[in-house]
Amino acid sequence: xxxxxxxxxxxxxxxxxxxxxxxxxxxxxxxxxxxxxxxxxxxxxxxxxxxxxxxxxxxxxxxxxxxxxxxxxxxxxxxxxxxxxxxxxxxxxxxxxxxxxxxxxxxxxxxxxxxxxxxxxxxxxxxxxxxxxxxxxxxxxxxxxxxxxxxxxxxxxxxxxxxxxxxxxxxxxxxxxx
Numbered sequence: 136x137x138x139x140x141x142x143x144x145x146x147x148x149x150x151x152x153x154x155x156x157x158x159x160x161x162x163x164x165x166x167x168x169x170x171x172x173x174x175x176x177x178x179x180x181x182x183x184x185x186x187x188x189x190x191x192x193x194x195x196x197x198x199x200x201x202x203x204x205x206x207x208x209x210x211x212x213x214x215x216x217x218x219x220x221x222x223x224x225x226x227x228x229x230x231x232x233x234x235x236x237x238x239x240x241x242x243x244x245x246x247x248x249x250x251x252x253x254x255x256x257x258x259x260x261x262x263x264x265x266x267x268x269x270x271x272x273x274x275x276x277x278x279x280x281x282x283x284x285x286x287x288x289x290x291x292x293x294x295x296x297x298x299x300x301x302x303x304x305x306x307x308x309x310x311x312x313x
Contacts, residue, residue: 136152139153139154140155140159140162232258233275235275240275241274241275241276243280245280255277255278256278258274259273261274263286
């Protein structure tokens with residue numbers, strides 16, 4: 136038997152016997168008719184030229200994306216109305232706190248927003264419990280004001296007996312140096 140691609144003789148043991156190996160089978164060139172048949176089978180039916188243009192039209196795709204975005208925004212707003220604030224996702228809560236503050240620090244009213252309306256701000260948990268995401272426990276602060284708080288990133292944190300023991304075991308200053 137002769138390979139349809141490289142025209143070499145082979146025993147026909149590979150695949151249907153038309154090609155000598157995988158490389159020749161995968162590198163075949165399709166005729167125009169075969170390409171059309173393949174595209175029709177992939178699409179399921181013939182598409183009108185106007186439909187093809189619409190699928191690849193940027194404006195149509197943008198409209199589709201906008202409508203999907205509007206749908207999810209609407210669904211999010213419906214959920215926000217139905218669920219209590221504590222059960223919202225963190226990004227939703229933080230977005231709400233940012234809007235409540237108007238994008239400026241709630242402590243010093245400093246406005247450090249850039250062109251994207253974002254700035255160096257953080258959400259502060261007043262009672263130092265980062266699992267307590269109640270609306271009255273969250274504050275929108277600039278980095279300076281957040282740094283000044285008593286409980287900024289575990290400052291003045293109360294340690295348990297176990298954590299104190301662990302710290303004393305790992306303390307390099309208490310080790311005897313030979």
